[in-house]
Amino acid sequence: MTSIRANARPFIAAVAVAAALVSGTPSMAAQADLDLIQSYVGDWRGSGSMTSAEGNTETVRCTLGVTRSTAEKINFRGRCALAGANLAMNGTMAYISASNRYEAVLTSNTSFSGNAIGRRSGRTITFNITGTDANGNPSNVRAGFGLSGDNISVDFSVTNADGSRIRAQVPFNRE
Numbered sequence: 001m002t003s004i005r006a007n008a009r010p011f012i013a014a015v016a017v018a019a020a021l022v023s024g025t026p027s028m029a030a031q032a033d034l035d036l037i038q039s040y041v042g043d044w045r046g047s048g049s050m051t052s053a054e055g056n057t058e059t060v061r062c063t064l065g066v067t068r069s070t071a072e073k074i075n076f077r078g079r080c081a082l083a084g085a086n087l088a089m090n091g092t093m094a095y096i097s098a099s100n101r102y103e104a105v106l107t108s109n110t111s112f113s114g115n116a117i118g119r120r121s122g123r124t125i126t127f128n129i130t131g132t133d134a135n136g137n138p139s140n141v142r143a144g145f146g147l148s149g150d151n152i153s154v155d156f157s158v159t160n161a162d163g164s165r166i167r168a169q170v171p172f173n174r175e
Contacts, residue, residue: 033095036123037074039147040066046154048170050082053160058083060170102127116143123147137161150174 044064051057062080069075073094080087091106102118102125118127124146131139143156152172159165 030097033120034071036120036125036147037093037095038068038071040074040152041068042066043175044152044172045175046152046170046172048154048168050166050168052166053164060168062170062172064172116141 042065044062044066046062046064048060049057050060060080060082062078064076064078066074066076069092073092075090075092077090078088080089087108087110089106089108091104093102093104095102100119102120104116104118104127106114106116114129114131116127116129118125124144126142126144129141131141138161140159141156142159143154146153146155150173154170154172155168157165157167
C-alpha cells in the first residue's frame with residue numbers, strides 16, 4: 001500500500017503543471033487568449049483536497065504568483081504543501097498560435113520538470129504532460145484551470161503506470 005507521502009510527488013508534479021496553466025500566449029494569438037492569460041496576473045492562494053490511489057484524502061495548500069513578462073507570456077512561481085512535502089515551482093507559459101495551443105515550461109525543487117501542452121475550451125485551459133514517478137515509471141498528468149471572476153478552479157488527476165489514479169481539486173482565490 002502506498003502512503004499519502006509517496007503519492008505526494010506525482011500530486012506535486014500535477015500541481016506544478018496546474019500552476020503552469022495559469023499563464024501564457026504569443027503575439028499572433030487572438031485578443032481573447034491574450035486577455036485571458038493576462039487576467040491571471042496577481043497573487044493567488046488555494047486550499048483543497050487530494051485523494052490518493054488508495055482513497056485516502058489529504059489537504060493541500062498552495063500559493064501562486066503570476067507576473068506579466070510580455071503581452072504573450074506570463075511567468076509564475078508557486079509553493080504547495082501536502083503530507084509533509086513542499087514543492088517550489090517556477091516557469092513561463094506562451095500561447096503558440098501556429099499550433100493553436102498553450103505551452104508551459106516549468107521547473108521544480110523535485111526531479112520533475114518539463115513541457116506541458118494545453119488547449120482552451122471557454123475560460124478553461126487543460127494541460128496534459130507525461131512525467132515519471134519516484135521509481136522512473138511513466139505517469140500521465142491532466143490538469144484543468146478554469147477562471148471565474150477572481151477565482152481559479154484547478155482540477156487534476158495523475159494516472160500511474162499501474163493504472164492507479166490520484167485526484168485533486170484546489171480552488172484558488174486572488175489575494
